[in-house]
Amino acid sequence: MSKVTVLGGGGWAIALAKVLFENGKDVVIWSALEREVEELKSTRENKISLPGVIIPEKIEITNDLEVAVKDAEIIVMAVASSFVRLTSKRLKGIIPDGQIIVDVAKGIEDDTFYTMTDIIEDELPTADAAVLSGPSHAEEVGRKIPTVVVIGAKKKTTALKIQETFANNYFRTYISPDRKSIELGGSLKNVIALAAGIIDGLGFGDNTEAALITRGIKEITALGVKMGGHSRTFNGLSGIGDLIVTCNSKHSRNRRAGVLIGKGYTLDEAVKEVNMVVEGAVSAKAALHLAKKYEVNMPIVEKVNEVLFDNEPAEKAMWELMSREQTSEYSDLEW
Numbered sequence: 001m002s003k004v005t006v007l008g009g010g011g012w013a014i015a016l017a018k019v020l021f022e023n024g025k026d027v028v029i030w031s032a033l034e035r036e037v038e039e040l041k042s043t044r045e046n047k048i049s050l051p052g053v054i055i056p057e058k059i060e061i062t063n064d065l066e067v068a069v070k071d072a073e074i075i076v077m078a079v080a081s082s083f084v085r086l087t088s089k090r091l092k093g094i095i096p097d098g099q100i101i102v103d104v105a106k107g108i109e110d111d112t113f114y115t116m117t118d119i120i121e122d123e124l125p126t127a128d129a130a131v132l133s134g135p136s137h138a139e140e141v142g143r144k145i146p147t148v149v150v151i152g153a154k155k156k157t158t159a160l161k162i163q164e165t166f167a168n169n170y171f172r173t174y175i176s177p178d179r180k181s182i183e184l185g186g187s188l189k190n191v192i193a194l195a196a197g198i199i200d201g202l203g204f205g206d207n208t209e210a211a212l213i214t215r216g217i218k219e220i221t222a223l224g225v226k227m228g229g230h231s232r233t234f235n236g237l238s239g240i241g242d243l244i245v246t247c248n249s250k251h252s253r254n255r256r257a258g259v260l261i262g263k264g265y266t267l268d269e270a271v272k273e274v275n276m277v278v279e280g281a282v283s284a285k286a287a288l289h290l291a292k293k294y295e296v297n298m299p300i301v302e303k304v305n306e307v308l309f310d311n312e313p314a315e316k317a318m319w320e321l322m323s324r325e326q327t328s329e330y331s332d333l334e335w
């Protein structure tokens, strides 16, 4: 039986561990947090992040990283994105060259502007880093609700191996060589999800939200293409697919934080209330930096930054977005 090790003990780690276990893999869950390990071992569930989803008894849970990753065919990086670097550092010297590491955390590092596989490769240059992303809430995967994701890897053989490992009748997977765009879509959508929440919190309507999603993916695509990605990937599962689910779903923590900000909370107050990492706030800063660096016009990203970090009232920011100069939808289309 091939062994797969899942790093992290949050909702996504557990939902994916269950998928892998149901696919007949020998699954180990590792967490750096001793309290989390004890809690998961004694209750077989994460009562806060994924209540009601029971971790099968045969899944080993440990906080010994060396034991956890020994002989693992695949390692799944499912810690919060702010801990991907630290966790990668800890893997140094205890994994073999060519180790497949599938990142499922979404985010852009705030000082380097690296994606998660960039970080993994920075710390572990010989690792074979891949990504799995798409419209996939742990709450639904944990209940076997049909879900479809995309796997991005540098080598097709790696992508196929990951596909064979994860795929089943409720968890469908596609493969792609466009790892970079998959990661950018997955992290930048959180910025737009914050904006969707803000719109809701302000009491605006479905028209506004649909416009935000449409113009949001256009901003993300423009940046992604300038950074070397393929525009079609942003129209796929990890782009528009993930953006739709995140902007519309009650499960999205970024959206929930946005709703509170729309109602007048500060970012800190909203994060405290949501009581989870709001990765969109970090990604918002990164997106603004990248927009400047690559000279891409990203008005929604700019306004989200002003609201989050410059005390700009959300309603004022919204009306300013609406009152920009009227222009063409696609400036390159000829009459």
Ligand SMILES: NC(=O)c1ccc[n+]([C@@H]2O[C@H](COP(=O)([O-])OP(=O)(O)OC[C@H]3O[C@@H](n4cnc5c(N)ncnc54)[C@H](O)[C@@H]3O)[C@@H](O)[C@H]2O)c1
Pocket: 007, 008, 009, 010, 011, 012, 013, 031, 032, 033, 036, 049, 078, 079, 080, 081, 083, 086, 087, 104, 105, 106, 107, 136, 137, 138, 139, 276, 277, 279
């Ligand atoms: N929850 C979902 O539905 C979902 C779906 C797709 C992707 N993701 C992504 O997966 C990642 C994990 O999300 P999540 O919802 O499981 O929980 P999360 O983002 O709250 O991550 C929490 C986990 O990170 C780990 N962690 C916390 N502090 C740590 C430390 N100091 N060192 C090492 N590890 C530490 C812990 O195991 C903890 O359970 C995130 O990047 C998220 O964007 C989540």
